[in-house]
Amino acid sequence: MFSYYLRLAFKSIRRNPILSALMVAAIALGIGSSMTTITVNYLMSANPIPEKSDVLYHVQVDSWDPHNAFNDDDIPNQLTWTEATNLMAANKAMRQTAMAKTGGIIEPSDQDVKPFEASARLAFGDFFSMFNVPFLFGSSWDAEADQNRSQVIVLTKRINEQVFGGVNSVGETLSMFGTNFRVVGVLDDWQPMPKFYDVNNGAFDESEEVFIPFFLKEELELPNWGNTNCWKSPEGEGFKAFLRSECINFQMWVELPTQNDKAEYLDFLNSYVSEQKDLGRFPRPIQNRLSNVMEWMEDQEVVADDAQIMLWLSLMFLLVCLLNTIGLLLAKFTGKAAEIGLRRAVGASKGDLFFQHLVETALIGLLGGVFGLLLALVGLEGIKSLYGEFVRDLAALDFTMVLVGLVLALVSSIAAGLYPTWRACNIAPASQLKSQ
Amino acid sequence: MLEIGPIFRALMRNKVGAILIAIQIAITMTIIVNAVFIIYERSQKMQRESGIDEANSFYLSSAGFAESFNAKVSIKEDLAALRQLPGVANAIQINAIPISGGGWSMGLQTQAGAEYDGVGVAVYMVDEHGVDTLDLEIIAGENFSPSDIGWRETAQRLWPDKIIITKSMAEALFPDDPFETAVGKTVFINDTEPMVITGIIDKLQAPWVGWDRVENAMLSPENLNYESTRYFIRAEPGQRDSVMKNVEEFLAESNTGRIIRSMRSIEETRERSYRGDSAMIKILTTVMIILTVVTALGIVGLASFSVNRRKKQIGTRRALGASQGAILRYFMLENFLISSVGVFLGAALTVGLNVLLVNQFDLDPIDWFYIPIGMVILWIVGQLAVFGPAKKAANIAPAIATRTV
Numbered sequence: 138m139f140s141y142y143l144r145l146a147f148k149s150i151r152r153n154p155i156l157s158a159l160m161v162a163a164i165a166l167g168i169g170s171s172m173t174t175i176t177v178n179y180l181m182s183a184n185p186i187p188e189k190s191d192v193l194y195h196v197q198v199d200s201w202d203p204h205n206a207f208n209d210d211d212i213p214n215q216l217t218w219t220e221a222t223n224l225m226a227a228n229k230a231m232r233q234t235a236m237a238k239t240g241g242i243i244e245p246s247d248q249d250v251k252p253f254e255a256s257a258r259l260a261f262g263d264f265f266s267m268f269n270v271p272f273l274f275g276s277s278w279d280a281e282a283d284q285n286r287s288q289v290i291v292l293t294k295r296i297n298e299q300v301f302g303g304v305n306s307v308g309e310t311l312s313m314f315g316t317n318f319r320v321v322g323v324l325d326d327w328q329p330m331p332k333f334y335d336v337n338n339g340a341f342d343e344s345e346e347v348f349i350p351f352f353l354k355e356e357l358e359l360p361n362w363g364n365t366n367c368w369k370s371p372e373g374e375g376f377k378a379f380l381r382s383e384c385i386n387f388q389m390w391v392e393l394p395t396q397n398d399k400a401e402y403l404d405f406l407n408s409y410v411s412e413q414k415d416l417g418r419f420p421r422p423i424q425n426r427l428s429n430v431m432e433w434m435e436d437q438e439v440v441a442d443d444a445q446i447m448l449w450l451s452l453m454f455l456l457v458c459l460l461n462t463i464g465l466l467l468a469k470f471t472g473k474a475a476e477i478g479l480r481r482a483v484g485a486s487k488g489d490l491f492f493q494h495l496v497e498t499a500l501i502g503l504l505g506g507v508f509g510l511l512l513a514l515v516g517l518e519g520i521k522s523l524y525g526e527f528v529r530d531l532a533a534l535d536f537t538m539v540l541v542g543l544v545l546a547l548v549s550s551i552a553a554g555l556y557p558t559w560r561a562c563n564i565a566p567a568s569q570l571k572s573q
Numbered sequence: 574m575l576e577i578g579p580i581f582r583a584l585m586r587n588k589v590g591a592i593l594i595a596i597q598i599a600i601t602m603t604i605i606v607n608a609v610f611i612i613y614e615r616s617q618k619m620q621r622e623s624g625i626d627e628a629n630s631f632y633l634s635s636a637g638f639a640e641s642f643n644a645k646v647s648i649k650e651d652l653a654a655l656r657q658l659p660g661v662a663n664a665i666q667i668n669a670i671p672i673s674g675g676g677w678s679m680g681l682q683t684q685a686g687a688e689y690d691g692v693g694v695a696v697y698m699v700d701e702h703g704v705d706t707l708d709l710e711i712i713a714g715e716n717f718s719p720s721d722i723g724w725r726e727t728a729q730r731l732w733p734d735k736i737i738i739t740k741s742m743a744e745a746l747f748p749d750d751p752f753e754t755a756v757g758k759t760v761f762i763n764d765t766e767p768m769v770i771t772g773i774i775d776k777l778q779a780p781w782v783g784w785d786r787v788e789n790a791m792l793s794p795e796n797l798n799y800e801s802t803r804y805f806i807r808a809e810p811g812q813r814d815s816v817m818k819n820v821e822e823f824l825a826e827s828n829t830g831r832i833i834r835s836m837r838s839i840e841e842t843r844e845r846s847y848r849g850d851s852a853m854i855k856i857l858t859t860v861m862i863i864l865t866v867v868t869a870l871g872i873v874g875l876a877s878f879s880v881n882r883r884k885k886q887i888g889t890r891r892a893l894g895a896s897q898g899a900i901l902r903y904f905m906l907e908n909f910l911i912s913s914v915g916v917f918l919g920a921a922l923t924v925g926l927n928v929l930l931v932n933q934f935d936l937d938p939i940d941w942f943y944i945p946i947g948m949v950i951l952w953i954v955g956q957l958a959v960f961g962p963a964k965k966a967a968n969i970a971p972a973i974a975t976r977t978v
Contacts, residue, residue, distance in 0.1 A: 156874070159870060159874055163870075163871075166863055170863070202687075203687075204687065204688060253834075254832065358727075360727075360801070369764075370730050370763035370766075371728070371730050374728070374729060374731075375726075376727065376728045379730075442935075443853050445933075445934065446936075447856060449926075450604055450607075450608065450857075451860070453600055453604050454863075457604075457867060458867060460600070460871070461597060461867055464590060464594065464871055467589065467593075467875075468874060468875060471878070471882070472878075472881075519856075523851075523852035524848060524849065525845075560589075
């Protein structure tokens with residue numbers, strides 16, 4: 138029966154080519170525009186580390202100015218050097234890493250490769266196991282290297298290719314920041330989207346190019362990259378004074394496997410801040426926060442406002458297209474009144490007719506969906522050309538999105554077809570047959 | 574106007590089609606009016622002037638890495654040489670580039686003490702060539718003299734004792750006085766450190782184009798003793814591109830202990846900084862056009878359908894003496910009634926969506942006049958769309974009434 142209805146549907150579509158084309162076009166435009174914006178929003182709000190996002194927590198404490206909150210009513214989004222090092226020394230979580238962004242010039246030993254500037258992430262050895270960072274060669278440095286301020290370095294695949302031609306460079310020496318580092322590991326491709334562990338310089342920035350132990354910040358007096366905010370000027374001159382100031386430039390993440398661990402860690406943070414208050418710091422009321430990955434992404438408003446505005450507008454656009462489709466279907470089915478009357482008269486039940494016309498609407502919806510997905514591809518290309526290469530990874534249709542697009546097209550077209558179908562089936566056969 | 578009665582009664586007999594069109598018009602109007610408003614705001618934002626000579630200026634970074642690299646010597650030599658290069662109008666070392674996105678901000682306050690609030694300001698560290706290189710105009714007070722310029726060390730806490738600020742910054746600091754009177758006044762940085770305002774410049778934007786105080790900027794008379802630094806260069810009119818090439822080659826060759834990178838013109842910087850806004854404008858414009866076409870096609874479709882269905886009635890009316898004009902008027906008027914319901918509903922929805930956008934995304938509330946303009950436009954779109962089918966209806970021959978029933 139289904140294949141018969143399908144044949145009927147094809148016939149009916151061919152009989153009114155212009156009306157049918159209009160309907161398919163309306164659905165395709167609606168699906169195309171909404172799938173473009175849904176894809177961008179979906180990729181922007183993706184969970185960058187689904188397997189662990191519930192046990193990784195971003196640490197915040199309110200070390201800010203007694204007279205003004207950090208940002209409206211919110212607490213600072215980063216930590217001072219003092220907090221980063223103290224909380225790391227306390228070692229209260231299963232895994233933990235303080236971190237910061239810096240950068241400097243790499244001087245390859247190969248004379249043919251020119252010196253170049255590279256961004257670097259200062260972190261603790263736990264960084265790699267906490268965030269499931271894949272290694273191509275070697276591994277992370279150990280806790281001893283963290284404490285001894287060893288000059289060890291982990292390279293990304295790209296830097297390893299640039300400097301060492303892609304071979305296993307573990308054990309080799311690399312010159313950066315005017316000093317020598319021993320390579321201990323090379324990463325495989327790794328680009329969390331969004332770059333959740335530090336969204337300060339853009340949530341969809343590329344990951345840093347090399348990784349070195351955190352305390353080298355102090356040892357080598359490395360510059361602050363990323364955002365630095367201060368409410369109070371440093372007490373004294375020079376790098377050390379600046380490092381020990383109330384300026385925030387550091388992030389910290391902890392891994393807490395259970396809710397109980399989280400509660401304990403919060404208690405620890407509260408008692409830590411109380412201790413600091415006794416030392417005359419932390420002039421504001423105690424307010425500490427642990428946010429898991431997705432909470433932190435929401436707090437930092439990773440999904441751009443413009444993307445959300447476009448999403449809402451495009452869904453309204455889809456609604457207009459569907460209203461259009463309803464109107465056109467009404468017109469089309471009313472034109473078929475005589476045929477429906479005849480079929481009813483020769484014994485087709487209302488249910489049969491309903492199903493038959495639903496197949497027809499679904500077919501139109503599916504056609505609209507396919508064309509809509511093609512339009513979405515065009516739309517995503519347009520977004521890439523408008524926003525530049527850095528949205529490359531935010532404007533790609535994956536299998537889920539193709540499926541979502543087709544289902545959205547089917548569901549919305551069937552929903553649009555319900556009323557016209559119901560009206561068509563309720564035609565009294567006699568009235569139609571009379572006029573023939 | 575007498576026809577409104579019968580048209581309305583006829584409409585009530587086929588409500589669904591009319592309601593569909595009215596809702597379509599309402600939503601279309603909601604989207605279009607809000608989109609136009611967003612487009613207008615964005616283009617206003619993009620048209621603001623940065624205050625510098627955008628067409629002829631560019632900048633680059635120089636990062637020293639060699640053991641023998643001496644920042645102070647290098648900067649002095651570079652600037653002296655750059656200023657001599659043919660086609661270069663002037664050059665400076667600077668810590669941040671206007672409208673580039675990255676920079677340095679501080680707070681200035683008129684009373685000393687941590688308990689007083691400061692006014693946020695973007696800091697540009699420049700020497701006495703700063704005003705000329707950035708193409709600024711001193712509108713009160715005077716420029717820095719060479720003896721004012723000091724060297725800033727990395728992580729230095731102290732500030733120079735003179736500054737030049739923008740007119741907007743002067744007005745923000747001293748809202749009750751004319752801006753000229755700010756010259757000679759003392760303001761405080763880092764809560765308590767005094768600085769005297771020695772000059773006021775007409776206009777200079779901060780690096781952050783999305784900042785609500787983007788016109789608040791100050792010049793601090795300093796060169797930076799940093800190994801990694803930026804040079805800002807203004808070329809003679811029309812020579813920027815050739816100067817850019819020469820400067821890059823010259824600097825790379827003059828000292829091999831450093832790398833020259835990120836050279837970029839201000840025009841390109843502007844394009845990058847406003848890329849999101851210009852993309853939004855283009856996307857919304859496309860959406861608006863497609864949406865209007867879809868809605869118009871919907872009106873055409875449904876009107877054609879209703880004309881087709883009423884062929885016989887139309888023929889009968891014509892046979893009974895109605896002129897072609899009367900038939901045309903009937904369908905135009907019918908559409909006008911439907912559109913009216915749509916645009917009034919649309920006006921309410923437009924305000925509703927705007928309130929949502931204001932609350933959710935900090936957009937500005939829409940100006941009232943957008944709404945009547947939007948209503949008129951949708952009325953016109955409706956009338957234009959229905960004209961074709963209405964014309965077709967008017968051309969129906971009266972004789973059709975005599976065929977079949």
